[in-house]
Amino acid sequence: MSSLTSSAPKLKRDETASLLIRLRRLTRSYAFRIIAQGLITIWAVTTFTFFLIRLMPGNPVDTYIDALMQQRNLTLEEAQRAAAGIFEFDPDEPLVQQYVNFLSKLVRLDLGKSITKGGTPVLDIILRYLPWTLFCVGVALIISFALGVLIGLAMGYWRGGLLDNVMTGFASIISGIPDYILALLILIIFGVQLQWFRVGEVRGGVDPTIEVGFTLEYIGSVLRYAFLPVLIYVLASIGTWILAMKSSTISTLGEDYITVAQARGLSERRVLTSYVGRNAMLPLVTRLAISVGFVVSGSVIIEEMFQYPGLGRNLFVAIAQRDYTTMQGMFLVITSAVVFANILADLALGWLDPRVRLDKKVD
């Protein structure tokens, strides 16, 4: 009995020591450090934006009154009457108190309620609009990345050819045109002048007369309404992918293993896909991961011009109205998306190339 009682604490000590070792090992692991860094980054950015947002000139009430007077032609008295009592916001509450309240709600995943939208939960707003942005900008990113990589690869491999000359010019020009100029040009030239489509019929996210559901009609409508925004995102971003891939391909072509592969008599197709393409694409993967993070924020101007129901358009409205809680929630989602995309990229790189993990350990 006594041996049993004396061995029990020893067993417990061993277990504790083993747990500590495992914990130490975990904290020293590459994945743990990357994730911890990410979480600290999210907290730091969230804190920074919390105070930055509140340092912006104008509180929601003053901004609302100014907007009504300036943009809706209301008199001061009418604007004050319209603004009376509609904001659930106390500008006199100490900032630190606001921050503590915000953090205590955040840990419970409560992003609070919109200041300017009559108490609508911010999470509801985000959940409603996020899928549209993810779909529209996500699809555009996939298309522009895939096409850009293919075209850039071909241009780099057959550099100096007709395709290279034409597409270099095209990519240089198109990557220099802002997306909203492209959108305006498409609307005015093809919508107003040539009347290929009715301008009003390309606005929104879906035909509001079609019942929501997984029906061919509804999905078709979603795709139809997303067509122009996606096209504009693709046109606005494909040039960058093309040029980056071309550059990467050219530098890869100078590697010894490509010469060896060609000397071995491998087919051109095999060299192009297995040796050149795969290696040239590696630097672009990190870039893609970062772009995936920014997909969440959408494109404010394009969403506004097409009245597309995305997060970017709502963020624009929230900033203009100084809707602190909504801005805060949206920035949190965007920050988290960028940080997690980077974490995934780091983890993927660490998995693909063990030297990355070892280097970190040595550091």
Add this chain to the structure above:
Amino acid sequence: MKAHFLWLFVASTLVLGAFGASAAEAPSGTWLGTWPYTAPGTHNLNSFATGGLNDNLGVVYRPLVELTPAYYMWATNEYMPVLAESWGFVDDSTAYEFTIKEGALWSNGDPITSADVVNTYAIGRILGWTQFNSVANVEAVDERTVRFTFQEGKQSLLAERLILKEHVVASANYGDLAAEALALFEAGKTKDDPEWAALTSKIQEFRPETLIASGPYTYSLADVGEAFMTLRWQPNSLYSDKVRFGELKIWSGETEVTTPLVLSGELAHSTNVYPPATIDSFVAAGIRLVTTPRGYGPALLFNFKVAPFDNKLVRQAMAHAINRDQSAFLTNGLGASGTVFMSGILDSLTPVLLNQEDIDALNKYEYDLDKAAALMEEAGFTRNASGKWVDSAGNTISVEYTFPADFADFSAAARDATAQLNDFGFDIKERALPWQEAANAIRNGQFQLSVWSWGSGAPFAFNNLNNPTRRWTAPSLAPEQPGTGLDLNAYSVNGQTLNDAIVNVNAGLDVEQHKARAGAISRLINEEVFFIPLNEMLSVEPLNEAKIGGAPADDDPIYQNPSNDHFLIWLILNGTFFPAS
């Protein structure tokens, strides 16, 4: 057998009655307008909340859904009946009454009664409506008449306008909230009590499932899309048999979003502000333009704490040095006119609100660089070798002119004033800011020169004289905000401080007294040049006659109404506008 016949008769009458009621059929045709309504998700049908009817339908479309008692005609200075059949001050002017038209119904079939008005104002009191600055009590006199009792000495024509322009809401939706509001008020609670704040939140968070309309149009949340919303005709309104559109399709968005829609002919009318080049495109596309007053214009604001703008002579010189006709053209093309009277009241209202002798006494500050130079010299300035004005210490007038970058019209006015004043010998640098920041810079006194609106969309001297002279300084701002730094108590008008004189200019109901008081204040503003009203802006609105018929000719008096008594409210309600074939 007799009983059977009786039942048959009653049933037949009911059936016929029902057919009679539904005999009114929706007119055909669609109105194609625009308003930047709240997107689905946060869009709601609450008449009192943000994201509700006020935001979604605004001053133009809300009166077609929730009727106001009356509609004001600016040309004739009179109210036209809408929901009310009669109105006016009671004999001793201690109260105001209006009577709802007989037969007025909500869209759910309930009669519109004085209880609805009382309930509307019960909620308004909780929310702190400006009407309660003068109104003490709102009560039903009978089924259709409601009385507003004024606080002692607070009866005014301004209060009348606020009463007659207020939308009445349905008790079927808001009755419970109104009952709570009345109970709180009767219990002596005030806005400092937690119950008051709790009820305010409750009102804000209330989400009516259906909109109960008094106007000929209504809608549900299912009618709200991302790109457009549709207001649908309903049969029970006083105006259901008058309007000639079956639905009003309202496109979402502001100027940049609606421009292609106007050009492609998918938008028949728009209240957005378009730049001159876009207006030219509309003309080239054969779209008619209708011009109405906007009720304001850009004004050059001084920071009175910054030398030399604390010097009246310098301000007067600047008024002479700016060509206001040029300012108008560069601000908004043909959609603006250079200010003439410099009275602190819009030019269109000056002859109505001031006596002729006061108007004659006003300095018009014609564009005259010689006069401007003489005033600068009188103020102690001389020109240096570069032609710049310098004070006795040799300092040039080197200041910043802050303006809102996102308001194209105000930016243009500020930039033109900068260029003209620099040509005259000032050294002004432009500073563009986001509009919220520009407004806040004025509030916080963090500017030297700035631009913001002057005038008002209300036909009263108070609203005009208040903006911007009183709007941007104490006591209109928070104590810690210096604003323009203009000390209103340092000036006296008829034995009152300027602040009190402006506040009381429309006190009482004697219009002649109003004119006399306004005249004295106008003379002071004119003499002191508290701001320079650069020009008065017009709203140039596209009206596509391929889509809409019945628009009156350009010289019709209805177009004298500014945007917040918009002409289309009256012309749609009374069936003047109709769908073009």
